[in-house]
Amino acid sequence: MNFKETLGVKTKRAEQILMAYLPEERGFQKTVLEAMNYSVMAGGKRLRPVLMEESFLLFGGEGKRIEPFMAALEMIHNYSLVHDDLPAMDNDEYRRGCKTTWKVYGDGMAILAGDGLLNLAYETAALSFDLARNGEELRQIAAAIQILGRKAGIYGMIGGQTADIEAETGAEVTEEQLLFIHENKTAALIQAAMMIGAVLAGAHKGEVELMEKAAYNIGIAFQIQDDILDVTSTEEVLGKPIGSDEKNNKLTYVSLHGLEKAGKEVERLSQEALSILRSFERKNEFLEELVISLITRDK
Amino acid sequence: MNFKETLGVKTKRAEQILMAYLPEERGFQKTVLEAMNYSVMAGGKRLRPVLMEESFLLFGGEGKRIEPFMAALEMIHNYSLVHDDLPAMDNDEYRRGCKTTWKVYGDGMAILAGDGLLNLAYETAALSFDLARNGEELRQIAAAIQILGRKAGIYGMIGGQTADIEAETGAEVTEEQLLFIHENKTAALIQAAMMIGAVLAGAHKGEVELMEKAAYNIGIAFQIQDDILDVTSTEEVLGKPIGSDEKNNKLTYVSLHGLEKAGKEVERLSQEALSILRSFERKNEFLEELVISLITRDK
Numbered sequence: 001m002n003f004k005e006t007l008g009v010k011t012k013r014a015e016q017i018l019m020a021y022l023p024e025e026r027g028f029q030k031t032v033l034e035a036m037n038y039s040v041m042a043g044g045k046r047l048r049p050v051l052m053e054e055s056f057l058l059f060g061g062e063g064k065r066i067e068p069f070m071a072a073l074e075m076i077h078n079y080s081l082v083h084d085d086l087p088a089m090d091n092d093e094y095r096r097g098c099k100t101t102w103k104v105y106g107d108g109m110a111i112l113a114g115d116g117l118l119n120l121a122y123e124t125a126a127l128s129f130d131l132a133r134n135g136e137e138l139r140q141i142a143a144a145i146q147i148l149g150r151k152a153g154i155y156g157m158i159g160g161q162t163a164d165i166e167a168e169t170g171a172e173v174t175e176e177q178l179l180f181i182h183e184n185k186t187a188a189l190i191q192a193a194m195m196i197g198a199v200l201a202g203a204h205k206g207e208v209e210l211m212e213k214a215a216y217n218i219g220i221a222f223q224i225q226d227d228i229l230d231v232t233s234t235e236e237v238l239g240k241p242i243g244s245d246e247k248n249n250k251l252t253y254v255s256l257h258g259l260e261k262a263g264k265e266v267e268r269l270s271q272e273a274l275s276i277l278r279s280f281e282r283k284n285e286f287l288e289e290l291v292i293s294l295i296t297r298d299k
Numbered sequence: 300m301n302f303k304e305t306l307g308v309k310t311k312r313a314e315q316i317l318m319a320y321l322p323e324e325r326g327f328q329k330t331v332l333e334a335m336n337y338s339v340m341a342g343g344k345r346l347r348p349v350l351m352e353e354s355f356l357l358f359g360g361e362g363k364r365i366e367p368f369m370a371a372l373e374m375i376h377n378y379s380l381v382h383d384d385l386p387a388m389d390n391d392e393y394r395r396g397c398k399t400t401w402k403v404y405g406d407g408m409a410i411l412a413g414d415g416l417l418n419l420a421y422e423t424a425a426l427s428f429d430l431a432r433n434g435e436e437l438r439q440i441a442a443a444i445q446i447l448g449r450k451a452g453i454y455g456m457i458g459g460q461t462a463d464i465e466a467e468t469g470a471e472v473t474e475e476q477l478l479f480i481h482e483n484k485t486a487a488l489i490q491a492a493m494m495i496g497a498v499l500a501g502a503h504k505g506e507v508e509l510m511e512k513a514a515y516n517i518g519i520a521f522q523i524q525d526d527i528l529d530v531t532s533t534e535e536v537l538g539k540p541i542g543s544d545e546k547n548n549k550l551t552y553v554s555l556h557g558l559e560k561a562g563k564e565v566e567r568l569s570q571e572a573l574s575i576l577r578s579f580e581r582k583n584e585f586l587e588e589l590v591i592s593l594i595t596r597d598k
Binding site (some may be wrong): 023027028029031032033038079080083086088089106107108109110114116117119120122123124127129139140141142143145146148149150152153154158159160161162163165166177180181184276294296 | 322326327328330331332336377378379380385387388405406407408410411413414415417418419421422424425434437439440441442444445447449451452453457459460461462464476478479497506535577
């Protein structure tokens with residue numbers, strides 16, 4: 001199989017794991033369950049769970065205790081989209097070509113569906129304890145839940161979202177603020193993915209810190225590439241309107257430093273990430289290819 | 300000290316523990332941190348953390364690993380109020396005499412503040428792992444996180460909230476549906492409090508199940524008492540408008556069965572809860588008094 005085919009298989013596997021932890025749509029609370037499943041199953045690259053499992057494999061991880069965390073992280077990613085799309089936030093009516101959750105189920109139910117997904121994420125992650133075979137694995141799962149909490153929270157993704165909203169409404173945005181937003185809104189969940197994969201496989205503290213650094217680079221490079229594509233791509237290739245950053249007067253790495261420097265920064269960040277991934281005793285070529293594909297992507 | 304004075308001391312203690320886990324208001328995400336602290340510190344009886352600690356003491360619990368869970372449960376209770384008050388949900392402008400979070404910080408920031416509190420709850424609970432002194436305590440904390448997740452989620456509080464919203468907008472509400480709402484919206488977090496207290500103190504499975512049953516009774520009795528006071532109290536004593544259930548055409552235990560039967564049901568439920576609490580080897584007289592005070596309260 002070539003890279004694309006392998007990615008297809010792994011994405012499908014991540015999706016099946018996710019589906020296994022989604023609720024059955026019945027009971028007096030049926031509507032919220034439908035809204036949760038609707039928003040999670042409306043598509044997506046399943047990038048975070050795939051990155052998590054590949055990081056787990058990079059450190060020789062075995063067994064099923066990674067699976068609840070793969071589902072949990074994707075639930076957290078999706079709840080953040082459901083709440084982001086709300087009229088009180090970004091007011092988006094479509095995502096990935098489908099109506100957003102609030103457009104289908106109403107604002108109130110979309111708020112509850114997001115809450116439901118966030119809570120279910122921790123409920124699901126905590127199921128991993130039942131799969132622990134010894135005290136050591138119990139400790140790893142405890143550490144993984146701590147990482148998930150920190151990276152998804154006010155010192156991670158929620159912190160980034162807040163700063164992003166403030167940047168849209170407030171005064172001039174500084175470069176420091178822009179980096180804070182990218183680091184927390186985009187990179188934090190990628191860090192959670194790669195750190196949790198490593199921790200659950202038994203990686204040492206220093207190795208987990210290196211994965212945090214690599215994931216930071218990947219997250220920031222991913223974001224800058226997004227900003228580059230908004231300038232250089234076509235609507236046909238990208239599948240969404242281009243030039244929206246300039247139109248919205250949005251500060252991006254590209255608007256600050258120009259296309260050439262932005263391209264070089266993506267190159268620098270990704271090379272650093274790759275050299276970290278290649279520095280470990282075991283190798284995971286698929287993970288390396290995945291990182292390259294994220295950063296050289298044209299959509 | 301009499302009961303009221305002791306309750307005051309214990310409530311204050313719960314509040315101080317809670318405050319120790321709340322974020323400092325600084326950084327680019329400062330606004331969401333302010334909104335979170337605002338909503339948590341706007342008052343409240345701190346009933347759930349007090350019930351949790353007393354249940355912990357009932358089973359001879361010692362040490363500080365209960366504290367992160369006391370804070371976590373109160374955060375979950377408060378996030379649910381922040382989201383409940385939103386214009387897209389109950390559209391309430393005041394709570395406990397203060398402006399609601401969305402009235403002060405706007406809808407978007409209130410959604411993020413609720414998300415921030417929910418996530419911080421799990422982040423905080425997971426800090427308890429750092430206080431575990433052995434594998435046994437590690438296992439107890441893992442079980443406590445599982446209970447928290449289940450009782451706060453779609454098969455607990457969020458499930459109850461969903462059914463409650465549906466009952467307001469939908470067709471006729473059945474008695475079965477009403478009980479589901481009370482069980483999940485009101486009783487579930489009280490169950491979490493008492494079960495987690497027991498689990499962390501090393502109570503056995505059968506004992507934890509009895510605590511779940513006692514907490515169910517307390518939660519339902521608490522709710523029926525609420526409905527009784529809405530009919531029998533005065534606005535002066537209650538501190539909020541009375542007769543609102545009838546005005547809103549809301550189905551309650553009282554509207555279904557009348558005041559007399561409702562009063563008897565509160566009596567029956569609370570006696571059953573008390574006899575469970577008295578059946579354990581150790582006793583906690585303060586906890587018993589607290590249960591009685593909740594059910595015989597006039598506001």
